[in-house]
Amino acid sequence: MGLKTRHITLVFLLAYFKAHTQAHDVMPQPKLDYIAPITNKITARLFFTNTYNSFTINDRDSNLSIKMEPNKQNKIGASLSYRFITASFAFAPNFLAENKDNENSKLFNLNLRTYFGKWMQTLDIFNEKGFYLKHASANVYFSNLKAFKIGGATSYIVNENLSFKAIVPQHEKQLKSAGSFIPRVLYYVTKYDIDDAPTATKLDMYSYDIAFAPSYYYNVVPFNNLLLSAGVSAGIGLNHTHSKSNGNKENLTSLLTEFNFRTSTSYNINNAYFGAHYSYLIINHNTDRSSYVNDNIPFLQVFLGIV
Structure with missing residues (x-):
């Protein structure tokens, strides 16, 4: 028996519109032979999405490695976009194989992206309940294991001839090939919650x-x-972890490394378009003095839309 998860996300970014308009007026405009803007049109799309946040915990003193993988769900949905207003609906239908055994689990994610001239802002939210702990031949399901992540990135697109809006959300059309260096700052907060009565673990x-x-x-x-679009990032920073386990507390600040790969393809015929996005984000850091974590966020979306 499966648990059908439905969510309706209605995002109003009208507060950003004035700021975006002001930034647009003072920023240099892209050359029209590189980018064709698509303005004052409603963009509608149907999509299939698979994304989740998993963790691999590695022990420094042994070869022990445990993968925490949520009870994954495939979702299908639809969205309408107009300038900075987006309404979307997505659900996890039981007829998809991966959704047939997800009772008492939860997997909610929200991904937003907005633009202010050359600046780009993203927001990611993951709320997950129910994880498989995998090690060697063992595969144990913990229904009360929870993880919540919120964060994103602030980016600056140096070359105005590169259109990120042609990739997401198809509000522009890239006419000629172009590339750009994009410096960005990445930040996330993640909360883990384990309360397992049989093993007295909290x-x-x-x-x-x-x-x-x-x-x-x-x-x-x-x-x-x-x-066709592709991009890669490699970053370095800091992680601070605060943990409390069965009354014992520990704080640790350690080096963090980041790697992200993204690729997209889309094709448009008159006012219709279709394509796919794929990305994989890896964040590595210590959690305590004897272990470190690989924090992974894969993302796949296949879409069909009209402008």
Whole structure:
């Protein structure tokens, strides 16, 4: 028996509109032979999404490695966008194989992106309940294991001829190939909560990440209406972890490293478009003096839309 998860996300970013308009007026405009703006039009899309936040805990003194993987869910949905207003609906249907055994689990995620001239702001939220702990041949499900993550990145697109809006959310069209160096600052807060009565284990842990993660993206237009895009970032920063387990407290500040790869492809025919996005974010840091964590966020979306 499966648990169907539905969520409706209605995001109003009208407060950003005035700031964006002012920034747009003072920033140099892209050359029209590189970018064609799509303004005053409603963008509608259908999509399939698979994304989650998993963790791999590695012990420094042994070869022990435990993977914490949430009870994953595939979602399908639809969205409408107009300038800075987006309304979306997505759900995890039982007829998809991966959703058939997700009772008492939760996987909610929200991804937002907005632009202010050359500045780009992203926001990510993951709320997960129910994890599999995998080690060697063992695969144990903990229904009361929870993780909540919120954060994002602030980026600056140096070359105005590169259009990120042509990638997400298709509000511009890249006419000629262009690339750009994109410095960015990445930050996340993650809360872990384990309350397992049979093993008398109770853990509350907060993890704070901040990193400078410069990136480079390139949009390739091999021929009219086809866009291929790829980008990579490598960052370094700090993590601070505060944990409390069965009455014992520990604080640790350690070095953090970040790696992110993203690729996209889209094709438009008149007012219709389709394509796919894929990205993989890895954040590595210590959690205590004897272990370190690989914090992983894969993301896949396949979409079909009209403008």
